[in-house]
Amino acid sequence: MNPLARIAAIARNTLLEALRQRVLNVILVFGLVVLAGANLFSEFSFDDQFKFIKDYCLGVMSLIGVIMAIVAVAQLLPAEMEARTIFTILSKPVRRWEFLMGKYLGVVAMLLLTLLLMTAVSAAVLFAQEHSLVSDAREGLARARDPQAIEAAKASIAKIAAAARDPWLLAAVVLVSLKVLLVAAIALAISTIATSMMFTVVVTSLIYIAGHLESTARAVWLDPAQPAGPAAKVFLAIVSILIPDLGVFNLIDEIVLGNTVTIVYLLKAMAYAGGCLTVVLLVACALFESREL
Amino acid sequence: MSDTHPIRLRGVAKHFPLHWRRGRVIAVENLDLEIRRGEVFGLLGPNGSGKSTTLKMILGLTPPTRGEVELFGEPPARPDSRRRLGFLPESPYFYRFLSGAETLRFFGRLCGVPNRRLDERIDELIALVGLAHGRDRPLATYSKGMLQRIGLAQALVHDPELVLLDEPTAGVDPMGSRDIKDLILRLKAAGKTVVLSSHLLEQVEEVCDRVAILHLGRKIVEGPLDSLLSSGDRATLEVSGYDAARTDAIRAALASAGAQLVAVGRPRLTLEEIFVREVRRAGGDKG
Ligand SMILES: Nc1ncnc2c1ncn2[C@@H]1O[C@H](COP(=O)(O)OP(=O)(O)OP(=O)(O)O)[C@@H](O)[C@H]1O
Numbered sequence: 001m002n003p004l005a006r007i008a009a010i011a012r013n014t015l016l017e018a019l020r021q022r023v024l025n026v027i028l029v030f031g032l033v034v035l036a037g038a039n040l041f042s043e044f045s046f047d048d049q050f051k052f053i054k055d056y057c058l059g060v061m062s063l064i065g066v067i068m069a070i071v072a073v074a075q076l077l078p079a080e081m082e083a084r085t086i087f088t089i090l091s092k093p094v095r096r097w098e099f100l101m102g103k104y105l106g107v108v109a110m111l112l113l114t115l116l117l118m119t120a121v122s123a124a125v126l127f128a129q130e131h132s133l134v135s136d137a138r139e140g141l142a143r144a145r146d147p148q149a150i151e152a153a154k155a156s157i158a159k160i161a162a163a164a165r166d167p168w169l170l171a172a173v174v175l176v177s178l179k180v181l182l183v184a185a186i187a188l189a190i191s192t193i194a195t196s197m198m199f200t201v202v203v204t205s206l207i208y209i210a211g212h213l214e215s216t217a218r219a220v221w222l223d224p225a226q227p228a229g230p231a232a233k234v235f236l237a238i239v240s241i242l243i244p245d246l247g248v249f250n251l252i253d254e255i256v257l258g259n260t261v262t263i264v265y266l267l268k269a270m271a272y273a274g275g276c277l278t279v280v281l282l283v284a285c286a287l288f289e290s291r292e293l
Numbered sequence: 294m295s296d297t298h299p300i301r302l303r304g305v306a307k308h309f310p311l312h313w314r315r316g317r318v319i320a321v322e323n324l325d326l327e328i329r330r331g332e333v334f335g336l337l338g339p340n341g342s343g344k345s346t347t348l349k350m351i352l353g354l355t356p357p358t359r360g361e362v363e364l365f366g367e368p369p370a371r372p373d374s375r376r377r378l379g380f381l382p383e384s385p386y387f388y389r390f391l392s393g394a395e396t397l398r399f400f401g402r403l404c405g406v407p408n409r410r411l412d413e414r415i416d417e418l419i420a421l422v423g424l425a426h427g428r429d430r431p432l433a434t435y436s437k438g439m440l441q442r443i444g445l446a447q448a449l450v451h452d453p454e455l456v457l458l459d460e461p462t463a464g465v466d467p468m469g470s471r472d473i474k475d476l477i478l479r480l481k482a483a484g485k486t487v488v489l490s491s492h493l494l495e496q497v498e499e500v501c502d503r504v505a506i507l508h509l510g511r512k513i514v515e516g517p518l519d520s521l522l523s524s525g526d527r528a529t530l531e532v533s534g535y536d537a538a539r540t541d542a543i544r545a546a547l548a549s550a551g552a553q554l555v556a557v558g559r560p561r562l563t564l565e566e567i568f569v570r571e572v573r574r575a576g577g578d579k580g
């Protein structure tokens with residue numbers, strides 16, 4: 001029989017279960033409300049305001065996504081053990097890695113739905129802002145009399161639309177999603193050796209923080225002006241091998257700031273994230289293979 | 294060889310290390326076990342004697358510390374060897390939001406039961422375990438006995454030839470355990486091999502061909518139930534038309550046949566028989 005059919009059956013159940021979890025729903029509703037409030041802060045010039053909204057929305061999406069990923073994954077195995085469903089499932093002709101991937105993909109489906117909802121709300125906020133700024137600019141245009149002022153008003157309308165509809169934002173959303181899926185995979189790997197949900201939550205959070213500090217630390221240590229000792233180099237090498245460098249996702253900030261980002265750079269970041277994801281999932285499956293149940 | 298003995302354990306031990314070097318728990322020690330094809334085998338023993346741990350090792354859920362486990366002649370961790378087996382864990386819960394039928398569909402898919410067969414199979418199983426009233430209700434609303442029944446149904450979803458049941462009658466009322474015992478006997482009649490663990494001895498007595506008793510992880514008794522329970526040349530006769538005044542005549546008649554009357558008593562119905570009879574009579578068979 002087809003492993004995919006078994007993985008799909010497990011993933012489907014996991015998704016249904018996750019959608020019923022009150023704690024995840026509460027986090028999601030909170031995220032959506034916070035996102036919807038993004039244009040309550042309107043004390044900026046329009047350029048800054050768009051930057052703020054983008055930064056705010058992507059930041060909230062990433063934070064809520066990461067929290068949901070950790071919470072959802074951390075309870076997967078403990079819940080299965082407690083209900084003993086894991087024994088029934090693994091006594092069927094299901095391989096352990098199929099079970100684990102089914103659970104992971106169920107959570108991934110839930111996270112992608114969540115990110116989609118948050119993207120929709122963010123887009124709505126952005127378009128509402130565009131709409132109100134454009135209608136202000138149109139009033140200016142109607143009042144403008146000399147050709148120079150008309151040109152200026154037209155230019156500012158075009159600029160507003162461009163800022164609001166920057167296609168690179170989609171790239172930023174994809175990067176946020178990849179980051180969330182990567183964090184979920186890390187939590188999954190940790191949970192295969194964890195004996196409690198708390199362990200998974202804490203260790204994954206620490207790895208998340210360390211993953212963000214990694215690029216900064218590397219920059220400092222590799223700085224020729226500040227020669228690092230061999231101990232520091234070894235430590236850094238170990239950390240960079242064990243912990244994915246989440247600094248690649250800083251690309252999101254560049255996009256928010258409107259800085260030019262090349263396609264090649266974007267693809268490299270996505271490839272790195274995808275590579276990390278694959279390795280982390282392989283490690284999770286290997287660890288789960290020898291887990292005592 | 295695996296055709297005659299679906300399960301073999303040789304010198305199996307399972308130790309659980311305790312944290313912080315506090316030693317270890319010996320769950321199973323030096324266990325040899327051979328389950329024969331087509332028999333009902335009872336794994337008995339008090340709480341904590343290693344019954345569940347033994348079943349988990351047979352399923353490949355936990356590796357033995359020492360020794361060898363064979364399931365259909367192969368290591369149990371291989372999914373193919375598990376294709377021919379059904380398992381009911383100790384007090385199962387399952388996914389609470391699925392209905393009985395959805396639960397069976399899920400496990401049927403995991404076992405590779407083809408979709409077109411699945412609907413039919415679900416109907417059969419629901420009828421088999423008597424869960425018609427729970428078919429479309431979420432498992433969250435099930436009673437303990439109903440959970441046990443759906444657990445049995447999922448163990449049988451792919452019509453396995455070997456069935457492992459960890460305390461199949463735990464938490465089930467006498468009607469339910471009567472049904473479960475009948476089901477086990479039906480499985481045996483259909484040529485299946487059944488291994489069950491229990492500490493409810495009178496129930497085991499009715500269905501098992503052979504038993505092993507574990508104590509502190511070691512096997513202390515093993516053998517066919519008949520020979521373990523028979524007491525030599527003794528037998529019980531049940532007579533009708535008995536008159537206490539003429540006991541001496543009966544004694545004499547027995548003596549002339551070379552036998553000796555040891556005890557006279559009135560056969561009593563067991564409480565279980567009365568319970569089952571009265572509930573059946575009241576008609577609320579499966580409520
Ligand atoms: N994961 C584990 N870690 C540590 N000790 C364990 C573990 N699982 C079982 N044990 C120990 O192994 C011994 C046997 O347990 P097991 O569950 O096999 O007993 P059992 O015969 O099924 O008992 P019961 O009738 O209560 O179900 C017990 O002492 C138990 O505490």
Ligand SMILES: [Mg+2]
Pocket residue numbers: 344345346383459
């Ligand atoms: Mg037990």
